[in-house]
Amino acid sequence: MTNSDRTTSTEASAAAAPGKEHGREPGRGPGRGPGKRERLVAAAAQMLHQQGVEATTLADIAKAAGIPLGNVYYYFKTKADIIAAVIEAHAAAIGSMLGGIQAGQADPAARLKALFATLAGENEMVARYGCPHGTLCQELAKHADGAGAPDASPLVRIPIDWAERQFAAMGRADARDLAIQVIAAYQGAALLTSALRDPAVLERESRRMAAWIDSLR
Amino acid sequence: MTNSDRTTSTEASAAAAPGKEHGREPGRGPGRGPGKRERLVAAAAQMLHQQGVEATTLADIAKAAGIPLGNVYYYFKTKADIIAAVIEAHAAAIGSMLGGIQAGQADPAARLKALFATLAGENEMVARYGCPHGTLCQELAKHADGAGAPDASPLVRIPIDWAERQFAAMGRADARDLAIQVIAAYQGAALLTSALRDPAVLERESRRMAAWIDSLR
DNA sequence: GTCTATAGCCAGATAGAC
DNA sequence: GTCTATCTGGCTATAGAC
Structure with missing residues (x-):
C-alpha cells in the first residue's frame, strides 16, 4: 500500500533536515544520535521509491539525509541492511495506518472504504513513482x-x-480471495497509473472499488 | 502482459544459442550477421525480466547471447538503446499474439477469455519474476x-x-474503463503472485476474470 | 560517535587490431 | 563486421584521524 498520514518514519519528512546535527542535548546515554538513524531510513525510503533499489546509491541516501557517506556504515553494515530497515519502517507505518482505521470505524465495509479514502490522498505521488x-x-x-x-x-x-x-467480519466465506482481489486491483491500478502517468486511472478504480464494497453488504 | 506463444523474438529462445556464429552463409548482403542482433535482443529481454533493468549489465547480456562484450556496441550505441529494442520486440510480440487471437475468435468475449487462457501458460514464470x-x-x-x-x-x-x-464490440459504453479494469486486475494479480511466490493467486484471479467477462454478455 | 579519504571493484563505453 | 584490451567513472565498503 503506502505510507499513511502519520508517515513520519518513511517518506514525507525525508527531504527535509539537511543540518549536520551536532550539539545534541546529552542525557540520552551513548545512543546513536538524535534521530540520525531515523533520518537515514526516511531518506532511504524516499530515494528507493523515487529512483528504485538498484539505481539508488548510498551516497544518494546520505546526501538526502544530510549525513556524510562514511557515517552511514556506523548505522547499517550493508546496503541490504538499510533496505531491510526501510521495509520494517514501511510495515510499521502500514500497521499503524490500519490500526487507526480499525479504531475509528466499527463497520468492516466502512473500514475497507476508509483504506481507499486514505490512499486517495497519494494518487499524484503514485502516478509519478508508483506505489512505494x-x-x-x-x-x-x-x-x-x-x-x-x-x-x-x-x-x-x-x-x-x-x-x-x-x-x-462481513460474513464472507471467500474472505481471502476477496482480500487478494481488492489489493491486487489497487496494485494493478497503481501500476497503470504510473505507467500511463495518469492519476485519474487510480481515482476511477478507487471509486469503483468503494462502490463494489458497498454492493457486498 | 507477456510474450505469447510465438515469442521467438523475446524470451523463450534467449538462453540457447551460445555458439560463436562465425561462417555465416553469404548472399544476404552486408547485413549485420545472421540474427546476432536478434539474439542480443532476446537475451536482453530475458535478463531484464529476470534481474531487472539496473541490475542487468551489458556483460550479462553479451554472455547470454554468446557475443563478446565489445561487439554489443556495434549493434547498440548505449544500454538505453538495447532497452528500447527490447520494448519494441515485446510490443511486436504482444501485437502478434493479439492479432492471432483476433483472427481465431470472432466473439469479443471469447477473445478476451482467450487472452487470459494464453497468459495462463506463464503463471510459473510470472510467479518467479513478475510480468515481463x-x-x-x-x-x-x-x-x-x-x-x-x-x-x-x-x-x-x-x-x-x-x-x-x-x-x-460487446456494446459497452464504458469500454475504456472496463479495459483498464481488466488489465489492472491482471497486473495486480501478477505483482501479488510474484511478491507472495504463489502462482495460485494468478490462477484464481484469471478464472474469476473469465467468469466476470461471461457475466457481461 | 563522527567524518575524510580512499581502497577495490565493476560498470558503461571506446580504441583500434584483425 | 568482429573481437580484445582498456579507459574512465562511480559504486560499496573500509581505514583510521578526530
Missing part, C-alpha cells in the same frame, strides 16, 4: 534467490491479511 | 524524467486499447 510498497516488492522479488535481498512481501501481506479479516 | 511487461514499465517509469529511459508504456497501452475494442 508494490514497486519495492516487485524489485526485490526478482533478486530473492539465495542471499542478499531482504523480503518485502509483508508490505502486501499485511494489507491482504487485514482486508481478509474485514471481509470475514 | 508490467515490471519493465514500473522500473522505467521511475526514471522517465527528462532523458535516458525509453518509454515502456506501450506494453500496457496496447493490451488496454485492444481490450477496449473488444468491450466496445
Whole structure:
C-alpha cells in the first residue's frame, strides 16, 4: 500500500533536515544520535521509491539525509541492511495506518472504504513513482534467490491479511480471495497509473472499488 | 502482459544459442550477421525480466547471447538503446499474439477469455519474476524524467486499447474503463503472485476474470 | 560517535587490431 | 563486421584521524 498520514518514519519528512546535527542535548546515554538513524531510513525510503533499489546509491541516501557517506556504515553494515530497515519502517507505518482505521470505524465495509479514502490522498505521488510498497516488492522479488535481498512481501501481506479479516467480519466465506482481489486491483491500478502517468486511472478504480464494497453488504 | 506463444523474438529462445556464429552463409548482403542482433535482443529481454533493468549489465547480456562484450556496441550505441529494442520486440510480440487471437475468435468475449487462457501458460514464470511487461514499465517509469529511459508504456497501452475494442464490440459504453479494469486486475494479480511466490493467486484471479467477462454478455 | 579519504571493484563505453 | 584490451567513472565498503 503506502505510507499513511502519520508517515513520519518513511517518506514525507525525508527531504527535509539537511543540518549536520551536532550539539545534541546529552542525557540520552551513548545512543546513536538524535534521530540520525531515523533520518537515514526516511531518506532511504524516499530515494528507493523515487529512483528504485538498484539505481539508488548510498551516497544518494546520505546526501538526502544530510549525513556524510562514511557515517552511514556506523548505522547499517550493508546496503541490504538499510533496505531491510526501510521495509520494517514501511510495515510499521502500514500497521499503524490500519490500526487507526480499525479504531475509528466499527463497520468492516466502512473500514475497507476508509483504506481507499486514505490512499486517495497519494494518487499524484503514485502516478509519478508508483506505489512505494508494490514497486519495492516487485524489485526485490526478482533478486530473492539465495542471499542478499531482504523480503518485502509483508508490505502486501499485511494489507491482504487485514482486508481478509474485514471481509470475514462481513460474513464472507471467500474472505481471502476477496482480500487478494481488492489489493491486487489497487496494485494493478497503481501500476497503470504510473505507467500511463495518469492519476485519474487510480481515482476511477478507487471509486469503483468503494462502490463494489458497498454492493457486498 | 507477456510474450505469447510465438515469442521467438523475446524470451523463450534467449538462453540457447551460445555458439560463436562465425561462417555465416553469404548472399544476404552486408547485413549485420545472421540474427546476432536478434539474439542480443532476446537475451536482453530475458535478463531484464529476470534481474531487472539496473541490475542487468551489458556483460550479462553479451554472455547470454554468446557475443563478446565489445561487439554489443556495434549493434547498440548505449544500454538505453538495447532497452528500447527490447520494448519494441515485446510490443511486436504482444501485437502478434493479439492479432492471432483476433483472427481465431470472432466473439469479443471469447477473445478476451482467450487472452487470459494464453497468459495462463506463464503463471510459473510470472510467479518467479513478475510480468515481463508490467515490471519493465514500473522500473522505467521511475526514471522517465527528462532523458535516458525509453518509454515502456506501450506494453500496457496496447493490451488496454485492444481490450477496449473488444468491450466496445460487446456494446459497452464504458469500454475504456472496463479495459483498464481488466488489465489492472491482471497486473495486480501478477505483482501479488510474484511478491507472495504463489502462482495460485494468478490462477484464481484469471478464472474469476473469465467468469466476470461471461457475466457481461 | 563522527567524518575524510580512499581502497577495490565493476560498470558503461571506446580504441583500434584483425 | 568482429573481437580484445582498456579507459574512465562511480559504486560499496573500509581505514583510521578526530
